[in-house]
Amino acid sequence: MAPKGFVMRAAARGLRPDPRMPLSEWADRYAILPPEAGPEAGRWTTHRVPYLREIMDRLSPHDPTETIVVMKGSQIGYTQGVILNFIGSIIHQTPAPTMVVMPKQDLAFQLSRERLQPMLRKTPVLAERIQPPRSRDAENTITFKRFPSGFLLLAGANSPSDLSFHSIKFLALDEVDRFPRDCGGEGSPVELALTRTSAFENSRKVVIGGTPTVAGLSEIERRYLSSDQYKYHVPCPRCGAYQEIVWENLVWEKAADGNHLPDTVRLRCVSCKALIEEHHKETLLPAGEWVCTARHGNDGRVRGYHISSLYAPLGFYSWPHAVRDFLEAKKDPVTLKTFINTKLGLTWTEDAERTEPEHLAARVEKYDALQMLPAGVALITAAVDVQADRLECEVRGWGADYETWGLQLAVFGGRPDDAKTWAALDHYLMHTRYPHPSGEQIRISITTIDSGNWANLVYDYCRPRWSRNVFAVKGVGGAGRPAVISRNKSKTNKVYIYRLGVDTLKDTIHARLKLREPGPGYLHWPDNYDMEYFRQVCAEERRTRYSKGFPISEWHKTRPRNEGLDLLVYNLAALEIKGVDPTAYAKALARLIAERGGDPATVLPEKGEGEVALAAVAPPPPEKKYGPPKKAKPKRKPQYRNRGWLD
Numbered sequence: 117m118a119p120k121g122f123v124m125r126a127a128a129r130g131l132r133p134d135p136r137m138p139l140s141e142w143a144d145r146y147a148i149l150p151p152e153a154g155p156e157a158g159r160w161t162t163h164r165v166p167y168l169r170e171i172m173d174r175l176s177p178h179d180p181t182e183t184i185v186v187m188k189g190s191q192i193g194y195t196q197g198v199i200l201n202f203i204g205s206i207i208h209q210t211p212a213p214t215m216v217v218m219p220k221q222d223l224a225f226q227l228s229r230e231r232l233q234p235m236l237r238k239t240p241v242l243a244e245r246i247q248p249p250r251s252r253d254a255e256n257t258i259t260f261k262r263f264p265s266g267f268l269l270l271a272g273a274n275s276p277s278d279l280s281f282h283s284i285k286f287l288a289l290d291e292v293d294r295f296p297r298d299c300g301g302e303g304s305p306v307e308l309a310l311t312r313t314s315a316f317e318n319s320r321k322v323v324i325g326g327t328p329t330v331a332g333l334s335e336i337e338r339r340y341l342s343s344d345q346y347k348y349h350v351p352c353p354r355c356g357a358y359q360e361i362v363w364e365n366l367v368w369e370k371a372a373d374g375n376h377l378p379d380t381v382r383l384r385c386v387s388c389k390a391l392i393e394e395h396h397k398e399t400l401l402p403a404g405e406w407v408c409t410a411r412h413g414n415d416g417r418v419r420g421y422h423i424s425s426l427y428a429p430l431g432f433y434s435w436p437h438a439v440r441d442f443l444e445a446k447k448d449p450v451t452l453k454t455f456i457n458t459k460l461g462l463t464w465t466e467d468a469e470r471t472e473p474e475h476l477a478a479r480v481e482k483y484d485a486l487q488m489l490p491a492g493v494a495l496i497t498a499a500v501d502v503q504a505d506r507l508e509c510e511v512r513g514w515g516a517d518y519e520t521w522g523l524q525l526a527v528f529g530g531r532p533d534d535a536k537t538w539a540a541l542d543h544y545l546m547h548t549r550y551p552h553p554s555g556e557q558i559r560i561s562i563t564t565i566d567s568g569n570w571a572n573l574v575y576d577y578c579r580p581r582w583s584r585n586v587f588a589v590k591g592v593g594g595a596g597r598p599a600v601i602s603r604n605k606s607k608t609n610k611v612y613i614y615r616l617g618v619d620t621l622k623d624t625i626h627a628r629l630k631l632r633e634p635g636p637g638y639l640h641w642p643d644n645y646d647m648e649y650f651r652q653v654c655a656e657e658r659r660t661r662y663s664k665g666f667p668i669s670e671w672h673k674t675r676p677r678n679e680g681l682d683l684l685v686y687n688l689a690a691l692e693i694k695g696v697d698p699t700a701y702a703k704a705l706a707r708l709i710a711e712r713g714g715d716p717a718t719v720l721p722e723k724g725e726g727e728v729a730l731a732a733v734a735p736p737p738p739e740k741k742y743g744p745p746k747k748a749k750p751k752r753k754p755q756y757r758n759r760g761w762l763d
């Protein structure tokens with residue numbers, strides 16, 4: 117007699133459901149979310165996220181739609197509702213070669229470990245078909261799962277080998293705006309992945325999703341705009357008018373003292389102007405319907421949907437939460453862009469107008485850092501640019517929320533191959549002290565030196581000064597790179613070189629140059645900076661060019677000298693390399709001042725309110741941990757006593 121487990125497994129396999137079952141019905145009947153899913157654990161219910169039902173059902177095997185594009189905000193249940201349920205129904209109902217592509221391989225690992233594998237374990241009809249992963253089992257690893265009549269590959273868009281070898285029937289591409297532009301020299305990873313499906317031309321299903329980025333450059337926006345552009349409309353509980361939930365129609369009150377009251381937020385009906393409370397979502401969302409807003413005549417094979425975080429069901433992401441996020445984010449264009457991209461699911465339109473040097477020059481303020489630092493400065497960095505006849509150095513002070521003050525432009529005359537030139541720089545970096553109004557003396561904590569020219573001389577200088585946080589950096593152009601791309605150790609020179617995504621750093625600086633009011637992100641300059649410096653800061657502009665039809669945005673010089681901008685970039689990079697948040701230093705300094713009975717508000721003007729917003733756009737985590745070369749020391753709270761080089 118066959119063992120009981122065998123009989124049960126065979127029986128379960130024999131009971132494959134009607135393959136024409138819509139995906140939402142399959143998910144409601146079979147998908148089980150693991151306890152890790154928190155309040156959503158247990159049986160999946162499409163009714164919780166009614167706007168996903170149509171998107172899910174377009175992925176059903178009998179539906180003629182071939183490509184589904186979803187431009188979305190975060191926290192709307194997309195990963196489970198669309199991607200994981202799609203995978204589950206494939207394994208159970210319509211097994212075939214399947215691939216999910218994430219921006220990077222580690223994100224594919226994460227999706228598998230944290231979301232997919234727990235669901236496969238918990239959902240009986242899937243657990244029957246996939247054995248738990250074993251370390252030496254090539255048929256079932258974290259990123260590859262074989263099941264009867266098919267397999268699932270979880271790939272990274274940065275891995276050309278994953279995208280090249282398989283013929284795929286079902287394909288899901290997630291967060292496509294974060295894909296690299298080019299995959300190992302073989303072209304766009306989106307196009308590479310799509311090519312894999314060509315053998316299944318009449319039966320393939322492709323779902324492309326993501327939060328958008330910059331208008332005109334966003335991959336998901338480009339695909340959404342060439343689709344029928346469906347939007348989800350819900351009926352007003354008072355007049356019944358169907359309408360989109362848009363940010364512009366959310367209104368909230370202000371207190372008598374001018375403070376915003378996010379908890380009073382309501383949606384103003386476009387028709388009867390009634391104010392709709394968020395709890396009506398319980399009935400609004402299930403009553404909603406997808407409305408086509410553009411006709412593209414692609415015979416319905418491509419369908420595009422837009423859905424923002426404002427539709428998130430009760431308990432996911434609330435309107436008051438969105439208002440609070442917005443109030444924090446609007447302090448800085450960099451954080452505002454993130455809010456618009458990730459919460460509203462919309463692209464950010466770059467202000468094409470260049471910053472004019474005259475406008476910046478008109479902003480200079482009266483202070484002399486060598487006499488007395490501006491009170492907000494809590495941390496000091498320096499950046500050095502190497503020229504044929506001189507070293508140019510800018511020293512900048514940093515305070516809460518990345519507000520920054522130019523402290524000094526220093527030029528060290530002499531050739532870079534003359535040791536005396538470097539000795540002068542060294543003396544300056546080691547011994548300059550800037551007096552702070554609190555009585556502290558602050559010195560330069562981190563220095564970056566551009567190794568683009570005279571690289572070996574820069575390496576020679578930086579090598580023995582690692583412990584003093586003097587780093588050789590090299591700028592790498594190209595949109596979408598992280599601020600710090602990598603840290604490489606040169607074998608011949610025995611020195612670490614940081615490769616910087618300078619276009620990303622320039623985007624941040626460019627956005628902050630537009631700020632008109634001192635506060636988070638604002639750049640200050642003293643009145644001894646000259647007009648030539650400001651011309652150099654404004655010496656580049658962003659241009660978009662097209663390569664094989666794909667928009668590529670790059671920074672271009674508009675005049676030969678741009679050292680002013682480079683020095684701003686390398687000063688900002690100094691913070692990124694060490695992973696230092698100047699707000700923490702401002703707080704540490706404020707604590708010290710308070711201990712002495714002083715007024716900490718001189719350092720933290722707004723109680724550090726911008727901190728949350730800035731944390732939300734924290735730079736992408738570095739690919740490796742950047743510790744000192746020998747052994748990593750534990751992170752310490754910034755201390756102002758015996759303050760010296762950071763460690």
Ligand SMILES: [Zn+2]
Pocket residue numbers: 352353354355356357385386387388389390
């Ligand atoms: Zn109404």
